[in-house]
Amino acid sequence: MEDTQMIIENNNLAETDEIADLLSSLPKEKSWRSGYVYRYQGFWYPEKQIPALIAFQKHFLAQKTDTILVTMPKSGTTWLKALAFSIMNRAKYTPSCSPLNSVNPHDLVPFLACGLYANNQLPDLSTFPSPRMFATHVAYPSLPDSIKNSGCRIVYLCRNPFDNFISLWHFLSEARPERLGPLLLEEAFDSFCNGLGGFGPFFDHVLGYWRESLERPEEVLFLTYEDMKEDINSQMKRLAEFLGCPFSLEEEADGVVEGISKLCSFSNLKDKEINKTGKSLGNLENKILFRRGEVGGWTNYLTPEMVDRLNKIMEQKLAGSGLKFKTG
Numbered sequence: 001m002e003d004t005q006m007i008i009e010n011n012n013l014a015e016t017d018e019i020a021d022l023l024s025s026l027p028k029e030k031s032w033r034s035g036y037v038y039r040y041q042g043f044w045y046p047e048k049q050i051p052a053l054i055a056f057q058k059h060f061l062a063q064k065t066d067t068i069l070v071t072m073p074k075s076g077t078t079w080l081k082a083l084a085f086s087i088m089n090r091a092k093y094t095p096s097c098s099p100l101n102s103v104n105p106h107d108l109v110p111f112l113a114c115g116l117y118a119n120n121q122l123p124d125l126s127t128f129p130s131p132r133m134f135a136t137h138v139a140y141p142s143l144p145d146s147i148k149n150s151g152c153r154i155v156y157l158c159r160n161p162f163d164n165f166i167s168l169w170h171f172l173s174e175a176r177p178e179r180l181g182p183l184l185l186e187e188a189f190d191s192f193c194n195g196l197g198g199f200g201p202f203f204d205h206v207l208g209y210w211r212e213s214l215e216r217p218e219e220v221l222f223l224t225y226e227d228m229k230e231d232i233n234s235q236m237k238r239l240a241e242f243l244g245c246p247f248s249l250e251e252e253a254d255g256v257v258e259g260i261s262k263l264c265s266f267s268n269l270k271d272k273e274i275n276k277t278g279k280s281l282g283n284l285e286n287k288i289l290f291r292r293g294e295v296g297g298w299t300n301y302l303t304p305e306m307v308d309r310l311n312k313i314m315e316q317k318l319a320g321s322g323l324k325f326k327t328g
Contacts, residue, residue: 019051026050029196032172032188034180037198043139044200049113051120053142056113059122060144065131066152067243069109072205073137073198074167075159076225079293081105081135082264084155087240088133090256095263101272106280112136137199140208151219153242156209159225160325161202161310162298165192169301189306193313203317210323226326229295232261266293296328 027039037044045053062068069084071077082105086098093099099108110116112134116123125132136143147154159167165188173183195201213222221242228235236257240246247257262268270276270293302310314325 019054023047023050029191032168032183032191032197033176037196041139041142042204043142044196044198046198048118049198052113052117053138055117055120055122056136056138057142057144059117060112060125060146062144062146062150062152063130063132064151066147066150067131067133068112068143068147068152068154069133069135070154070156070209071135071137072158072164072200072202074171075164076157076228076293077135077137078105078269079228079264079266080155080157080223081109082269083236083239083260084133084243085109086260086264087236088131088243088245090245090260095259098263100263100269102274104274104280105269106135109133109135113138139199139205140212153244154209154212154220155223155239155242156213156220157223157225157228158206158209160295160327161192161314162302162307162327163225163295164202165189165310166298166301168192168197185301189302189310193309203314207317207321207323210321214322224326226295230326233257236261295326299328 022040023038028036029039029044031037031046033046035047037046038050040050040053067084067088069077069080071080082100085105085108086093086095086100106115111118113136116125116134158164169183169185169188172188176183191197192200192202195204199205209220210222213220221239223235223239237247251257318324
């Protein structure tokens with residue numbers, strides 16, 4: 001037993017040394033929150049995320065029945081988790097008895113690299129009942145091969161870059177240690193435009209999943225925050241169809257779609273006690289996950305010069321892709 005424990009400890013030490021060597025070789029920049037972000041496989045990840053990402057890539061074995069929810073941070077992640085969970089489990093839970101009434105969506109649909117594989121954990125996911133549902137912020141090139149090759153479903157939700165940036169700036173301003181002082185809007189915007197920030201560059205992340213959705217529409221569904229805000233019921237029907245559990249005509253007539261939409265609405269979730277006082281996601285206060293949830297709020301913050309700069313980047317990055325954003 002002691003020999004086995006020593007082998008495990010030696011392996012852990014060897015992996016720690018490998019991670020340290022890897023980090024020392026990677027480009028790094030100051031993080032918006034604290035510490036540094038490192039450019040790994042073409043994208044910027046917080047320091048703690050690198051070992052978790054590597055463990056996720058090495059050990060996660062996708063099943064064909066899995067659903068992986070993917071977003072950039074502050075693109076509607078909490079909303080998507082609530083909707084997807086409720087749609088998939090509607091035979092088990094009506095809105096009045098849904099776990100969402102007392103549990104934050106992040107505790108119902110766990111993150112992979114950011115959660116289950118964080119802090120040197122190697123979870124046994126074979127015990128999760130099928131069909132399993134997980135979430136990640138990881139860019140498409142860095143997904144484990146098992147996700148890409150298993151035929152499992154990937155749902156990607158994106159938000160226009162203007163609102164995404166402002167939401168991210170507010171969120172990280174709240175999460176940032178006070179000793180670092182305020183996160184200046186101008187500095188954060190410059191970093192965002194340069195592709196920095198956790199899991200960026202923004203446009204590379206979005207385009208990776210956009211192209212996959214065009215090539216493999218039966219396996220990758222691409223949703224936009226703006227379309228969901230504009231017509232949530234039709235987008236929910238798309239999502240349910242993609243997840244293999246379409247709403248029946250009887251369900252539609254009985255108001256099931258509207259019931260789930262109301263349950264998962266921003267105002268309803270924000271008003272739950274768990275989301276006012278509870279914590280999730282590595283001890284983050286749930287209340288900072290819910291700010292305004294609107295489209296076009298960026299107009300109150302960005303100068304004409306900022307708007308022009310980001311518009312030019314967007315035009316260049318999206319040229320020829322067929323992807324367009326609604327910005328307000």
